[in-house]
Amino acid sequence: MAFETVIGLEVHVELGTKTKIFCNCANEFGAAPNTRVCPVCLGSPGVLPVLNAEALALGIRAALALNCEVRASSKFDRKNYFYPDSPKAYQISQYDEPIGERGYVEIVVGGGVKRIGVTRVHLEEDAGKLNHSPLGDYSLVDLNRVGVPLIEIVSEPDIRTPEEARLYMEEVRSILRYCNVSDCRMEEGSLRCDANISLRPAGQRAFGTKTEIKNMNSFRNVQRGLEYEQRRQAEALAAGGEIRQQTLRWDEASERTILMRSKEDAHDYRYFPEPDLARVELSAEYIAARRAEIPELPADKRERFVRQYGLPAYDASVLTASRALAEYFDAVAALVRDAKSASNWIMGDLLAHLKVTGQEIEQVNMTPQQLAQLIGLIDDGTISTRIAKTVLRDVLEQGKDPRVLIEEQGLAQISDEAALRAIAQRVIEANPKSVEDYRAGKEKALGALVGQMMKETKGKANPQMVNRMIADMIAGD
């Protein structure tokens, strides 16, 4: 029997605020355990939360960037549960009045655009971290993360394949990074994903029984975890079995999902409105101001790169992977004759350099103006593409202008007709065999002569001129 897979994702994103959502503690990753805490986030008796304006602003910006409708009036609620990662024994979250609802994210899949609905976006605080001893005889509690602002983004069950799930995650990350809402580093936990997955016979409307998978802490694991679970459910159903509603954990090492708890163990969180916080009332001006903070988003940029610069869709999607890269390209493209050459240089040599050095585009030692200058020098024949590759490497290393480097190293192409002609004459005389072959119709022989010519000039001869010149000289002899 053919099954259709139905997937919905719950994505948690830590907001890149300076301080925590309800207190003044620094919001930073990687500090020594329990050093970024105060009476408020520790839930000491008598303390009160106060909403961080920056967290609210980033949350609203994110909701708008995900095409959500933003509530003019929303509220916080308490989600009650006992666990050592939660010093108040409740998490301040939003239950029935989230800041954003009814949004969507578009992904490019199978050559087309698919829209994935976003049910809701809500603000909440993060919990602490437990580090369990390997033997299971104790757990250490680190509360630095308590109170770090989060948004939870809940998708509609519109995702149909594990690949779509990964693409959705990547697009969400890209959008939120563009908006400076979060650095979205899955490896640091600032982007986290839980997935609900179920199968149903093709053509059936009603959903099958779902399982929830947690702990998929990389894009690759999101796809692999879901693929595993999809296969597991399909095999169970095909064998006439039933799926039980469970929460599972993806275990990367063994490459399978492991049972955490079944439906019967589900918590009753006893949500109720948080009495310590006033309702969040937003004016139309406030919402408009947050909307104005949203830059051109990746989907729009991709579309524009294709339209404005005539780039292939593939180039557009590579170049828009991050806002900084896209802006770099935009800046170079504006200064060169053919944007495709900018795209080629960025996607080729520059990205390769980033990969080798582990740098981000923001850290690169070459301004867009310098790259544009380099491309311009190729275009006007000052240097060859081959020389340009060397110059590019030197620019990245030294940060000097290409023009200066070419000057210093005497790398300018020899385009002087007379000078080249004298060298060509020498090459022709020294290689009678090649001349013979070429005359006999072996086109390849010309290449050998040109190669000799480049060697003589240390690659500085203008290749187009050399080609034409040698052919002419042999023919004219």
Place this chain on the structure above:
Amino acid sequence: MLDMYSGLRALRAGLDAGRTSPGELFAMCRNEIARRDDGVKAFLTLVDDDPETQRRLRGEGPDAGYAGYAADGAAREGEAEFASDGTAPDGRSGSAGALAGIPYALKDNICTAGIVTTCASRILAGYTPPHTATAVRRLAQAGGRLLGKLNMDEFAMGSSTENSARFPTRNPWDLERVPGGSSGGAAAAVAAGMAPYALGSDTGGSIRQPAAYCGVVGLKPTYGRVSRFGLVAFASSLDQIGPLTHSVADAALVLQQIAGHDPRDGTSARVETPDFSRGLTGDISGLRIGVAREYFSEGVDDGVRRKVEEAIALLAKLGARVREVSLPHTRYALSTYYLIAPAEASSNLARYDGVRYGYRAKDADNLVDMYSKTRSEGFGAEVKRRILIGTYALSSGYYDAYYKRAQQVRTLIRRDFDEAFADVDVIVSPTTPTTAFRLGEKVDDPLTMYMNDVCTIPVNLAGLPAISVPCGLDRGLPVGLQFIGRMFDEVTLLGAAYVYERAAGHSPLRPRFAPEVTGHGV
């Protein structure tokens, strides 16, 4: 001759005139505590009058509390702007220095950095907070001298102070009787002349009811008027800090010092802090006073009823226009309160799990076992009862029928007051249906105990300000008269109560053992 019944202005004048000193006033209080508190048992902790303590409570110095929480100046960075532009916390008028050098005491659910704060609960035994309540910091900054921490019903749950995990406090008027609760220690300490004023907290009447039982003035400000930062939460949407004093004028002075927006409390109101003494003119001609029939049900003792009716007649004689108002949803107030307050409490008290501070049970087998043993051993019966009720009311499947329904009724109760206040300026009622009862009389009957708060609870549900002032004695025990005011209209409320207090001549009410001393000055 000055004593702790003299009133804050008189004490201040004595200090100004050099007839006494802050150290002497502090010593006088300590003397009275030494003399009286073996019988009354109001204090849980005594604090020495040392500059270090005062400095810490003011929020100064490196050990004053966590960085960023030490001083008003360190307001929350980036506090949400949709609630901006509060009154400057020190923008008070007319009372600078009014409390300087004058001792005070605090209910033990109000946090004091470096001084044990237990809520009279075993679960917080020995707990020393790193932070100071905003209201206390403001008193300390005004030069107040903290005497100590006062007994209460555990976590402010109770009406007799018998629910203290330490010991019951006794009523200075009759040591066989309760002082009321939950701020019983505060009311008793003030009534017995051991402190000129104290701060308590009022969630359903916990300032006003003990004030009535002990013959002192007890003020519950409008919800949001005084910062709750540092008040250990019982029911967050109802709790409010307020003063217990010997006179309305003193209540106004203390309120002046502790009121005002606090960037550390998102529910503290961004409203102007008026001069609360402004309304103490002695003139109430034309003031419209409402009397709600619902507050004179058959549960009200004849003696109490008589005293309150005399008071109303006196107010009319003084020029007030008395008319009847209707608060039809009053009869639902008690059940509404006993869903909302326990629901919030069940969540607020969940943090006492033995992990980070306070009491932790020994010999637990695992985490859940530690939680449950700690909480079973650490909380008293009444607290457990309310946690259970609240947990139940919030549980899936019951939420709509209980918590949500209670919130809807709460809106109706609030609306009752809105409508009544369209016709009157203040509402008067008995503070409590009876005078102080005997210790042990009601401990086994929680429902009867809850009835004590029937006149005070609706006020908390509506968030209104209210004050209890003594209106005489019934068979030797004080009776309390409650004035209820409009939202944030403490000025009118205090003005009305002041006129009554002056005309009636009851305040300060001295228990038999503390007769007024005449003769040469201190």
